[in-house]
């Protein structure tokens with residue numbers, strides 16, 4: 001299998017820079033020579049410089065949780081892709097359901113950010129997922145297809161492979177309710193099929209992460225599924241030992257899928 005498992009921590013609006021260093025240090029040390037899978041931490045903007053400075057030669061990667069759709073200029077309060085690159089950031093979480101629902105981000109707006117990332121050689125982690133209401137109304141595929149088609153419009157073919165998709169059913173985020181491995185696999189397979197329609201055969205190389213109450217007790221089963229290529233982890237990423245247990249699950253799953 002050519003897809004490298006990605007275990008990503010979404011720290012959300014948690015941890016001061018000092019606390020972020022405490023959380024990141026044992027993770028960076030533990031994965032220092034880890035080349036089997038990719039391990040990513042996404043702190044707040046204010047903690048990125050301190051965490052980046054710790055990475056050194058470790059293979060741990062740093063991501064951001066948002067980026068401006070604009071390149072530079074009079075956009076008070078915004079942070080550009082180039083500014084993130086300068087801090088060793090290599091991934092950016094985009095279209096998270098919290099940004100869609102609390103900050104009104106639309107597929108068209110998220111698409112501009114996806115394109116801004118690709119332009120600066122940052123890897124977008126585009127989040128998609130349905131609400132409980134949409135699932136109960138039988139609209140899972142419709143909702144996800146709309147988010148993918150809108151979010152990935154005009155993606156240049158030569159950059160498509162760097163995109164990561166995260167399937168995060170809104171009803172599973174921070175609720176302790178996880179999608180069953182079968183439910184998740186079904187949607188992941190649909191996402192891959194839709195990616196083939198939008199981007200072509202490169203979809204076989206695009207990683208699709210699962211997110212929504214992933215934790216050490218359920219990760220092995222989820223990561224064993226053929227179209228689940230990693231996890232985007234919120235709550236469990238805030239405890240170094242839990243996150244490292246998830247990294248271990250990722251390493252085991254990668255070996256089993258090889």
Ligand code: PGA
Pocket residue numbers: 010168172173174175176211212213214232233234235236
């Ligand atoms: P959770 O969050 O693991 O706390 O459910 C996942 C996410 O929102 O990315």
